[in-house]
Amino acid sequence: MALQILYYPDPRLREVSPAVADIESVKPLIAPMFEVMYRSRGIGLAGPQVGILQRIIVANITGKREEADEEKIFLNPTIVDRSGEMRDHEGCLSLPGIDALIRRSESLAVEVTDLEGRRQRFEATGLWSKLFQHEIDHLDGILILDKMSPADLKQWAYRLKELEDDFRKNVRREHKPAEAGL
Numbered sequence: 001m002a003l004q005i006l007y008y009p010d011p012r013l014r015e016v017s018p019a020v021a022d023i024e025s026v027k028p029l030i031a032p033m034f035e036v037m038y039r040s041r042g043i044g045l046a047g048p049q050v051g052i053l054q055r056i057i058v059a060n061i062t063g064k065r066e067e068a069d070e071e072k073i074f075l076n077p078t079i080v081d082r083s084g085e086m087r088d089h090e091g092c093l094s095l096p097g098i099d100a101l102i103r104r105s106e107s108l109a110v111e112v113t114d115l116e117g118r119r120q121r122f123e124a125t126g127l128w129s130k131l132f133q134h135e136i137d138h139l140d141g142i143l144i145l146d147k148m149s150p151a152d153l154k155q156w157a158y159r160l161k162e163l164e165d166d167f168r169k170n171v172r173r174e175h176k177p178a179e180a181g182l
């Protein structure tokens with residue numbers, strides 16, 4: 001099974017994904033999700049970005065497929081605590097070519113389910129905090145353009161229009177992958 005990244009404005013990116021109920025049924029999706037993430041030079045990927053409307057996140061903070069021991073799989077993530085504030089650059093695999101400063105919480109406590117069905121709690125800061133907030137937004141149908149400043153939205157309006165035109169004309173481009181996309 002080869003998956004493809006869905007690009008803005010695909011309406012599936014705006015769906016709120018339901019929780020994973022049957023872990024066995026999602027296991028076969030994990031390797032193809034990592035595959036498309038590496039191919040796109042991403043470090044994190046949420047199910048809806050490849051049309052899988054379930055609360056699944058895969059991540060490898062190194063972005064390197066040869067560092068497979070860094071691969072993480074998070075099912076049904078919930079942010080249970082947050083503190084501080086940061087503002088940092090974010091790129092999204094579903095919004096190729098766009099890079100914007102996004103305001104996020106600096107630190108999080110996150111609860112996730114692993115592939116064995118165990119509920120675990122993580123403290124996340126920095127890049128991990130950004131990754132969780134970005135990917136959990138995808139599970140809720142939220143994109144970085146919803147969080148961009150009016151000035152950034154204006155700056156990127158031409159690019160959003162290009163993506164909208166491609167989608168309307170059903171043109172699928174192979175976008176030049178961005179470094180460390182989410």
Ligand SMILES: [Zn+2]
Binds near residue numbers: 094
């Ligand atoms: Zn994204």
